[in-house]
Amino acid sequence: MLESLRGNILADIDSDDLRVIVISAKGPVFSSGHDLKELTSAQGRDYHTKVFQACSEVMTLIQDIPVPVIAMVNGVATAAGCQLVASCDIAVVTEKSTFATPGVNVGLFCSTPAVAIGRAVPKKVAMEMLFTGSPISAQDALLHGLVSKVVPEERLEEETLAIARRVCQASRPVVALGKATFHRQMAQGRDAAYATASRVMVDNLALRDGQEGIRAFIEKRKPVWTNKAEKANDE
Amino acid sequence: MLESLRGNILADIDSDDLRVIVISAKGPVFSSGHDLKELTSAQGRDYHTKVFQACSEVMTLIQDIPVPVIAMVNGVATAAGCQLVASCDIAVVTEKSTFATPGVNVGLFCSTPAVAIGRAVPKKVAMEMLFTGSPISAQDALLHGLVSKVVPEERLEEETLAIARRVCQASRPVVALGKATFHRQMAQGRDAAYATASRVMVDNLALRDGQEGIRAFIEKRKPVWTNKAEKANDE
Amino acid sequence: MLESLRGNILADIDSDDLRVIVISAKGPVFSSGHDLKELTSAQGRDYHTKVFQACSEVMTLIQDIPVPVIAMVNGVATAAGCQLVASCDIAVVTEKSTFATPGVNVGLFCSTPAVAIGRAVPKKVAMEMLFTGSPISAQDALLHGLVSKVVPEERLEEETLAIARRVCQASRPVVALGKATFHRQMAQGRDAAYATASRVMVDNLALRDGQEGIRAFIEKRKPVWTNKAEKANDE
Known part of the structure; x- marks a missing residue:
């Protein structure tokens, strides 16, 4: 599953036509x-190491690729499934969805999910989830920043695609530069973050699509993007 | 505008009488x-660089000066305007106020606003704002920590000044030491942060106003501040 | 009081039977x-230094010991008392409880409480508390992540013990490994955090209790923990 996710995420990653990825599931979960049968001692330490490396790779890949990734969730997201939701840029979920890190109950503390969840919600929320394994509701997940939007089940696809379409209206290289910069500057101290982001603003303005957007705004017309990371002629 | 803001913020900064700054606006915005006309290619890369340096300087200045800065907001705060709200220590806003980072729509991703907003609200809230450009309401801004208080329009000034007055009842050097220490320790790891803050508590106690406050509390009377960063006689 | 707290926390810390600690108080506070009478100039700088070192030691100890610590709060928690709540892993509080950092009013800014509170709630929430000294309600504390759960007064003990019991159903070394890893990886950058946590997952699987938990899950029976940090035979 992790390899399949990885393959699908990377399939068209360099295509100018790929603008957003939506991850969803069939059924109530x-x-x-992880499949716990893969984690018995029969599989051995090297195999366990491989599994968690593959998992971390997929989770960080979601943040490192140039297009936004939206989780569309209708049901239960637990352990690495909850980590997956936390790792996506945006998460639209139904009212009945629940989120938990129950590993502690089966003797396997959700330490890798905690990397993503601990960076998404307040510390006390993360710790109660991790120490008790109890699920939180979609509303609580929204309240604490784990998900972006809670919608009735019958509107899940519509609301998710509305956000996806908004993302697609923007220029691909502009979004790509913005996404990469967000994660980069958030890992820096404030002053270094401003130095990084200020340089990026100037680079963004030097893009053909950067100049087109500003001209279109001034001329009160819709912009026409190239969606290519090209510099403007006059730069 | 940025130079004027900078000048006004710094005007009386060393005066013992300056105790709090309130930033507000006239009209519905x-x-x-930024004025996008300043950001066309006609202005050139060097000018763009200057603009974003000036902007980052004002935003960090707000956090680095010795008095608290309160944003009093009644209307729309977008892009660097939203960054300004995020950068203030306290923000009191009316119910109709909205907050957005719509740069992505005009081909200029709000990467510098993201430095302040990404440090104020949960990551998923910041990313949805940045990727979609959609505004959030005053209530959502409160829920996620972007603003401190939402009030009816007719009570905006009253509520803002009530907070400002509370700040003014405290000793200036005590507030200055506290504000500087807050930002400094938050950039450190936990143990270094406690070492920093513990030293500051002892220094605070050595201030004339630190000792006066404690004596007044014990003697059940109102403290009389010098508002000067002087050490107590017996230190 | 700090020395007594420290002694009580450490009393049975190495016993396999100690699984969770609950900190509560008698009376409305x-x-x-801190006792301000200990902080007058009469006590002297060296004594002040000792007091704040003892305080920081207790606060960090709570996070560094191998069992979860739950604050059970029914009343007022201010200054270092609010820091204590922020420092616990989980906090269950009654509706009437309030939280404040009023040091600024007595000329002693709550800089050490700010280390814990600034890491628990959004920055603007922390700053308004610190600059104004005004209390926040239990509901606001919940909203912003300072506490884990708000309950009616008559159910405080029941709800707290329900969480404590859930923690006790898990294996002690699994919880200990998870707690230590949580705080360790949260202080690291994302990639280093995943490297840390992935290694820990593999180590967790190598524990006797790790394998027992997974076997019990597959065999659909209740796990029987050793509660000892022993490796499984086949590792």
Whole structure:
């Protein structure tokens, strides 16, 4: 599953036509994380190491690729499944969806999910989830920043695609530069972050699509993007 | 505008009488950020660089000066205007106020606003704002920590000044030491942060106003501040 | 009081039977922090230094010990008392409980409480508390992540013990590994955090209790923990 996710995420990653990725599931479970049968001692330490490396790779890949990734969730997201939701840029979920890190109950503390969840919600929320394994509701997940939007089940696809379409209206290289910069500057101290982001603003303005957007705004017309990371002629 | 803001912020900064700064606006827009006409290719890369340096300087200045800065917002705050709200220590806003980072729509991703906003609200809230450009309401801004208080329009000034007055009842050097220490320790790891803050508590106690406050509390009377960063006689 | 707290926390820390610690108070005040009479100039700088070192030591100890610590709060928690709540892993509080950092009013800015509170709630929430000294309600504390759960007064003990019991159903070394890893990886950058946590997952699987938990899950029975940090035979 992790390899399949990885392959699908990377399939068209360099195509100018790829502008947003939506991850969803069929059935009442969004994802319940690792298959515990893969984690018995029979599989051995090297195999376990490989599994968690593959998992971390997929989770960080979602943040490192140039297009936004939206989780569309209708049901249960637990352990690495909850980590997957936390790792996406945007998450639209139904009212009945729940989120948990129950590993502690089966003797396997959700330490890798905690990397993504601990960076998404307040510390006390993360710790109660991790120490008790109890699920939180979609509303609580929204309240604490784990998900972006809670919608009735019958409107899940419509609301998710509305956000996806908004993302697609923007220029691909502009979004790509913005996404990469967001994660980069957030890992820096404030002053270094401003130095990084200020340089990026100037680079963004030097893009053909950067100049087109500003001209279109001034001329009160819709912009026409190239969606290519090309510099403007006059730069 | 940025130079004027900078000048006004610094005007009386060393005066013992300056205790709090309130930033507000006239009309239905608090601030819509940069003037896009300044950001066309006609202005050139060096000018763009100068603009974003000036902007980052004002935003960090707000956090680095010794008095608290309160944003009093009644209307729209977008892009660098939203960054300004995020950069203030406290923000009191009316119910009709909205907050957005719509740069992505005009081909200029709000990467510098993201430095302040990404440090104020949960990551998923910041990313949805940045990727979609959609505004959030005053209530959502409160829910996620972007603003401190939402009030009816007719009570905006009253509520803002009530907070300002509370700040003014405290000793200036005590507030200055506290504000500087807050930002400094937040950039450190936990143990270094405690070492920093513990030293500061002892220094605070050595201030004339630190000792006066404690004596007044014990003697059940109102403290009389010097508002000067002087050490107590017996230190 | 700090020495007594420290002694009590450490009393049975190495016993396999200690699985969770609950900190509570008698009377209408959970804790109002330092005794200001200990902080007059009469006590002297060296004594002040000793007091704040003892305080920081207790606060960090709570996070560094191998069992979760739950604050059970029914009343006022101010200054270092509010820091204590922020420092616990989980906090269950009654509706009437309030939280404040009023040091600024007595000329002693709550800089050490700010280390814990600034890492628990959004920055603007922390700053308004610190600059104004005004209390926040239990509901606002919940909203912003300072506490884990708000309950009616008559159910405080029941709800707290329900969480404590859930923690006790898990294996002690699994919880200990998870707690230590949580705080360790949260202090690291994302990629280093994943490297840390992935290694820990593999180590967790190598524990006797790790393998027992997974086997019990597959065999659909309740796990029987050793509660000892022993490796499984086949590792």
